[in-house]
Amino acid sequence: MRYDSALAALGGLRRVALASPHELQPNLRLAQAYVEAARRDADPRFLGYAQATLAAWPDDVKTPVEVRLMRATVLQSLHQFDASLQELDAVVAARPDYAQALLTRATVLLVRGRFAEAQRDCASLLRSGGEVVAELCLGGVASATGRLDVAASLAARAQQDMPAADASLHLWAYTLQAETAVRRGDLAAAASSLEAAMKVDPQDRYARAMYCDVLLDQGKPERVLDLTADQALDDNFLLRRALALQALATRFPEQVNWTQQRDDAVRELQARHEAARLRGDRTHLREQARMALFLQHDAHAALQLAQENWSIQREPADVRILLEAANAAKDKGARDLVSTWMHGSGLVDAHLSALLRT
Amino acid sequence: MIVINQNPGAGRQPGMRFVAGLRAALLLCLCWSLPALAHKSSDSYLRLAVKDAQVQVQWDIALRDLDAVLNLDANTDGELSWGEIRQQQTRIAEYAQRGLLLATDGVTCKATTPALLIDNHTDGAYAVLEFSAACAKSIAELQVSYGLFAGIDAGHRGLLELTSGSRLVTQVLVPAAAATHFSLHETGMWSQFAAYLRTGIGHIWSGYDHLLFLFSLLLPAVLQRRHGRWEAEHDLRAAFIAVCKVVTAFTLAHSLTLGLATLGIVRIPSRVSESAIALTVVLAALNNVVPLVRSRLWLVAFFFGLIHGFDSPMC
Numbered sequence: 030m031r032y033d034s035a036l037a038a039l040g041g042l043r044r045v046a047l048a049s050p051h052e053l054q055p056n057l058r059l060a061q062a063y064v065e066a067a068r069r070d071a072d073p074r075f076l077g078y079a080q081a082t083l084a085a086w087p088d089d090v091k092t093p094v095e096v097r098l099m100r101a102t103v104l105q106s107l108h109q110f111d112a113s114l115q116e117l118d119a120v121v122a123a124r125p126d127y128a129q130a131l132l133t134r135a136t137v138l139l140v141r142g143r144f145a146e147a148q149r150d151c152a153s154l155l156r157s158g159g160e161v162v163a164e165l166c167l168g169g170v171a172s173a174t175g176r177l178d179v180a181a182s183l184a185a186r187a188q189q190d191m192p193a194a195d196a197s198l199h200l201w202a203y204t205l206q207a208e209t210a211v212r213r214g215d216l217a218a219a220a221s222s223l224e225a226a227m228k229v230d231p232q233d234r235y236a237r238a239m240y241c242d243v244l245l246d247q248g249k250p251e252r253v254l255d256l257t258a259d260q261a262l263d264d265n266f267l268l269r270r271a272l273a274l275q276a277l278a279t280r281f282p283e284q285v286n287w288t289q290q291r292d293d294a295v296r297e298l299q300a301r302h303e304a305a306r307l308r309g310d311r312t313h314l315r316e317q318a319r320m321a322l323f324l325q326h327d328a329h330a331a332l333q334l335a336q337e338n339w340s341i342q343r344e345p346a347d348v349r350i351l352l353e354a355a356n357a358a359k360d361k362g363a364r365d366l367v368s369t370w371m372h373g374s375g376l377v378d379a380h381l382s383a384l385l386r387t
Numbered sequence: 388m389i390v391i392n393q394n395p396g397a398g399r400q401p402g403m404r405f406v407a408g409l410r411a412a413l414l415l416c417l418c419w420s421l422p423a424l425a426h427k428s429s430d431s432y433l434r435l436a437v438k439d440a441q442v443q444v445q446w447d448i449a450l451r452d453l454d455a456v457l458n459l460d461a462n463t464d465g466e467l468s469w470g471e472i473r474q475q476q477t478r479i480a481e482y483a484q485r486g487l488l489l490a491t492d493g494v495t496c497k498a499t500t501p502a503l504l505i506d507n508h509t510d511g512a513y514a515v516l517e518f519s520a521a522c523a524k525s526i527a528e529l530q531v532s533y534g535l536f537a538g539i540d541a542g543h544r545g546l547l548e549l550t551s552g553s554r555l556v557t558q559v560l561v562p563a564a565a566a567t568h569f570s571l572h573e574t575g576m577w578s579q580f581a582a583y584l585r586t587g588i589g590h591i592w593s594g595y596d597h598l599l600f601l602f603s604l605l606l607p608a609v610l611q612r613r614h615g616r617w618e619a620e621h622d623l624r625a626a627f628i629a630v631c632k633v634v635t636a637f638t639l640a641h642s643l644t645l646g647l648a649t650l651g652i653v654r655i656p657s658r659v660s661e662s663a664i665a666l667t668v669v670l671a672a673l674n675n676v677v678p679l680v681r682s683r684l685w686l687v688a689f690f691f692g693l694i695h696g697f698d699s700p701m702c
Binding site for chain 2: 071072074076077081084107261297301304305307308310
């Protein structure tokens with residue numbers, strides 16, 4: 030969708046909201062539309078618009094829970110997880126059966142590596158959010174804590190029960206299956222789950238990015254180039270494209286073309302990271318660490334970035350880059366930290382185990 | 388029609404820059420496509436150069452952000468033609484300048500009408516506003532109030548680069564936050580001296596090992612052990628001269644080796660220098676209890692100073 034037509038679709042909502050800046054519903058709807066636009070286009074500007082739309086409501090207990098939940102969602106998208114959790118705690122305290130708030134909080138807790146609390150919120154969803162959502166939520170926690178069989182059967186059961194028309198639930202189930210397959214070390218199964226996910230919604234960024242990573246691990250960089258052939262790539266896809274180009278450049282050193290394209294992509298990424306650094310943006314530390322390690326071959330810079338990233342988020346992909354950087358920098362302390370953390374969380378991951386053995 | 392390529396990898400293109408007015412006639416069919424997607428939060432790049440009572444301003448603002456507020460793309464074709472931009476030049480300038488207030492001593496500086504240029508950044512085309520602001524008097528402290536896109540985009544930031552003489556200050560400005568004050572006094576000789584003095588006293592005071600060493604070294608100047616008893620030096624002038632000699636000798640020697648170590652001319656492994664320093668502390672203390680050196684204490688101080696200078700990370 031072109032930017033101007035996207036904004037035109039928002040235009041109507043914007044006019045209504047502007048006409049009544051202190052009325053809850055129109056502003057909430059506009060903020061919601063901005064958050065969706067930000068997600069669809071991976072365009073953080075819309076998050077700033079959403080925050081400004083809700084700025085009329087003060088930051089206190091009398092603020093409606095819907096506003097606080099929307100704020101929490103924006104903060105989550107900006108990777109300000111602790112601030113997001115603060116809002117969510119207040120929302121859940123005010124309304125303990127608010128399914129959307131519980132689900133959002135479970136998601137943030139999972140990213141922060143607080144599995145027991147995430148599990149509790151997912152379980153609460155059984156009462157308020159319906160069985161399918163609760164199963165997928167619990168499946169996510171099970172997958173992150175090494176109970177891979179539980180995760181797989183929860184995903185399968187949810188898939189049986191979910192309405193055929195609900196694309197977002199189907200997407201969620203497929204990506205959960207793919208994550209679980211990756212942790213088991215079954216890349217082929219992960220790839221077929223992700224292909225199914227992309228049939229449901231070819232535009233879904235989460236599934237597409239994960240698919241690129243699986244293809245890179247499978248040694249299929251050509252497919253990654255197909256998946257990242259868009260004109261305007263966000264940082265996540267540009268990184269994966271650069272990694273694919275590098276794999277091709279290594280495989281066919283006589284073809285200068287790949288090296289050149291790789292260098293162009295790296296330069297572009299560097300310029301973007303520099304622009305992010307200038308404004309103090311820390312949302313893409315994981316990608317920056319991957320770039321430092323695999324494209325710039327600077328193990329120490331990568332380790333520093335991966336460690337900083339680790340203080341913010343602890344998904345398996347964050348564990349992986351930290352371990353890869355620690356191995357490359359021969360930093361035993363960082364390695365031990367990862368191994369202790371994996372032991373404590375229960376995380377089981379074939380690739381990580383292999384990395385810990387090297 | 389020329390559409391400027393937004394392909395990734397092209398980066399900033401310094402050649403793609405056009406001055407309004409003068410060359411406009413040549414550029415009537417030039418267009419800038421509004422990027423379909425931008426994967427970066429909104430930033431403006433604000434450069435301020437201060438000289439006497441004048442501030443030169445160069446301010447890059449994304450066309451896409453201006454369009455979202457001012458609807459510059461009148462025919463909504465997703466591209467901004469030079470004609471569209473030129474027609475809106477006054478609105479762009481007025482809107483932007485409302486978002487920036489420069490003042491000194493609470494008196495607002497008067498801004499000129501900006502010249503409008505277009506420049507390409509990595510994430511698309513930017514309007515470049517160039518103007519100057521005349522302040523009431525020579526600027527000792529500049530107050531910058533930033534309010535661009537306040538109430539529109541809470542994620543917007545102004546990336547400020549302020550130069551004054553040889554000084555460069557950078558700052559991330561948050562819209563509608565309190566004014567930021569920049570003190571532009573060139574640092575005077577006396578304030579620099581005072582700063583060094585404070586740092587020096589703080590450095591010595593911060594470690595009791597330093598103080599004990601100094602006491603052991605200086606004690607013989609005023610108090611000496613003779614025949615199993617402590618005897619005070621009664622001649623104040625002699626004591627003063629002795630203290631001066633020890634302190635000066637130590638300082639000179641310490642500065643010499645510290646300089647050599649800092650400049651990397653001489654390198655000594657830290658375990659060697661640290662052990663040697665510990666030994667000097669023991670010797671200085673022992674000399675008070677079992678006097679070994681009584682005359683020419685300054686020579687000993689000089690020698691110890693040489694060793695202590697190699698303790699560069701601490702000094």
